[in-house]
Amino acid sequence: MNKKKISLILGLMCLLLTYGIAVQIKTIGGTGSVMSTNAEENQLRDAVLKAKEKYDNLYAELENMEKKLEEERTNATQNNTELTNLENAIKENNKLLGLTDVTGNGIIVTINDNQDIPLSNWFGDPNLLIVHDTDLMNVVNELKNAGAEAISINDQRIVTTSAIECDGNIIKVNGEKIGVPFVIKAIGLPESLISVDRFGGYLDYLKEDRFLKVDVQRADKEKITIPKYTGIMKFEYAEND
Amino acid sequence: MKIKIKKEKLVMSITIGIACFALMLVMFMQFNMVKQTDITGIETMRESELRLELSSWNEKYNELNTIYQETVGKSEEYKNERESYEKTYELLSKELEQLNKALGKTDVEGEGIVIQLTDKAGTQLSEDVKVKRITEEDLLIIVNQLFAAGAEAISINGHRVISTTSIFSIGEEFLKVNGERIVEPYVINAIGNPDYLKSTVSGKGGHVDALKELGHETSVDINKNIKIEKYEKELHTKYID
Numbered sequence: 462m463n464k465k466k467i468s469l470i471l472g473l474m475c476l477l478l479t480y481g482i483a484v485q486i487k488t489i490g491g492t493g494s495v496m497s498t499n500a501e502e503n504q505l506r507d508a509v510l511k512a513k514e515k516y517d518n519l520y521a522e523l524e525n526m527e528k529k530l531e532e533e534r535t536n537a538t539q540n541n542t543e544l545t546n547l548e549n550a551i552k553e554n555n556k557l558l559g560l561t562d563v564t565g566n567g568i569i570v571t572i573n574d575n576q577d578i579p580l581s582n583w584f585g586d587p588n589l590l591i592v593h594d595t596d597l598m599n600v601v602n603e604l605k606n607a608g609a610e611a612i613s614i615n616d617q618r619i620v621t622t623s624a625i626e627c628d629g630n631i632i633k634v635n636g637e638k639i640g641v642p643f644v645i646k647a648i649g650l651p652e653s654l655i656s657v658d659r660f661g662g663y664l665d666y667l668k669e670d671r672f673l674k675v676d677v678q679r680a681d682k683e684k685i686t687i688p689k690y691t692g693i694m695k696f697e698y699a700e701n702d
Numbered sequence: 703m704k705i706k707i708k709k710e711k712l713v714m715s716i717t718i719g720i721a722c723f724a725l726m727l728v729m730f731m732q733f734n735m736v737k738q739t740d741i742t743g744i745e746t747m748r749e750s751e752l753r754l755e756l757s758s759w760n761e762k763y764n765e766l767n768t769i770y771q772e773t774v775g776k777s778e779e780y781k782n783e784r785e786s787y788e789k790t791y792e793l794l795s796k797e798l799e800q801l802n803k804a805l806g807k808t809d810v811e812g813e814g815i816v817i818q819l820t821d822k823a824g825t826q827l828s829e830d831v832k833v834k835r836i837t838e839e840d841l842l843i844i845v846n847q848l849f850a851a852g853a854e855a856i857s858i859n860g861h862r863v864i865s866t867t868s869i870f871s872i873g874e875e876f877l878k879v880n881g882e883r884i885v886e887p888y889v890i891n892a893i894g895n896p897d898y899l900k901s902t903v904s905g906k907g908g909h910v911d912a913l914k915e916l917g918h919e920t921s922v923d924i925n926k927n928i929k930i931e932k933y934e935k936e937l938h939t940k941y942i943d
Contacts, residue, residue, distance in 0.1 A: 478729070481729045499749070501749065502749050505749060509752055512756055513759055515759075515763060516763045519766050519770060520766060536780070536784060537781075544794060558805055563942045563943070564943045595842075599842070602870075605866050610866070610939050621806060622849045625846060684943070697854070698854055698893050699803075702810060702929065
């Protein structure tokens with residue numbers, strides 16, 4: 462009886478340990494790299510974190526300063542129609558440029574990889590079952606064509622100079638890494654934007670030929686919020702003519 | 703005798719107990735580590751990557767700081783000049799001009815590259831293989847690669863690429879940019895660092911290079927003074943609240 466109990470406990474522990482080891486091997490195999498405890502690397506890691514924090518702090522300060530600038534601008538233009546018009550033009554341009562958070566009606570498109578088809582049953586190219594940078598480019602292009610006024614992918618605002626890049630297995634928008642599911646929000650006339658979900662459109666191709674998971678939601682009554690661009694817009698080469 | 707056995711058993715149990723405890727501890731430590739191992743995070747970066755990351759954050763900080771100082775300056779100016787109509791008008795106009803430039807509502811010039819693509823669709827590559835036509839996706843990819851390489855302004859056959867620009871093909875006949883038809887040869891002007899731009903589109907993985915490989919006639923030329931015209935239509939938001 463006692464022996465049986467001990468065997469059972471030992472057996473259970475072995476099972477637990479094996480499970481733990483299996484999970485770990487899988488994770489490490491997945492990352493493709495071994496954790497490094499090199500002292501110099503750790504120092505660098507700290508330095509990177511500090512640099513990032515410093516940047517974030519300054520960014521928060523900049524946001525406060527932008528609010529202050531807006532206040533000062535309003536103070537300076539009040540009681541004068543001509544100046545107020547100019548101020549409004551600045552506000553409108555900021556919206557168009559992607560420099561302010563915006564809300565409105567529109568649609569939300571969600572695209573995800575197809576992980577349900579086991580690769581052993583799939584005779585095509587496995588790359589077809591995952592979302593690529595060009596897929597997002599095409600969807601964004603169709604949304605623009607349907608009259609979208611503001612677009613974001615996973616909360617990265619699409620501005621004029623936004624690039625959707627592929628960096629190994631990761632997709633970058635505005636230089637920031639994003640992953641599946643890709644949530645594309647667009648503000649515009651919902652009736653018009655929904656045309657991207659038409660037969661023969663790019664989303665149709667993603668669904669029918671690529672078996673990707675595509676979901677399209679109309680936001681007619683509720684509002685969509687699209688955050689502002691958090692990068693830096695600058696000109697070093699282009700000068701006004 | 704009986705007591706001896708008990709003693710041995712006790713020692714054994716304690717030993718196993720301690721061993722198990724130690725194992726568990728190690729396992730939990732590892733689980734924790736695995737949890738922290740973000741595939742995209744800095745934990746798995748190697749020394750060289752970390753150095754790059756650090757310098758990129760420092761560079762971004764400096765750029766942000768410039769913008770911060772500018773914002774502080776503007777805010778101060780509005781405050782100091784608020785009694786003067788002329789000065790306030792001047793400040794507003796200056797801000798508006800900067801925004802218009804970023805939006806693509808001004809003509810700009812600077813160094814960059816000129817890409818020319820001549821569609822060789824239909825050319826027989828071998829007995830049963832013909833060159834496929836250049837599509838909107840090809841242009842989308844090239845524009846995307848140019849922005850990824852830091853392009854500040856781009857035009858396609860004279861049409862300025864702005865945040866809402868879409869490129870569409872109408873049947874097999876022609877493409878539309880900003881709603882205007884264009885026909886080949888496609889001429890893409892881009893202002894930015896000419897070496898970056900050129901190597902990105904015509905180096906390995908560059909899409910102009912890919913089109914060349916597919917049988918089209920392409921050229922990429924560096925130009926010290928490229929002029930890119932402004933977006934001609936009205937820009938306004940209708941559906942953004």
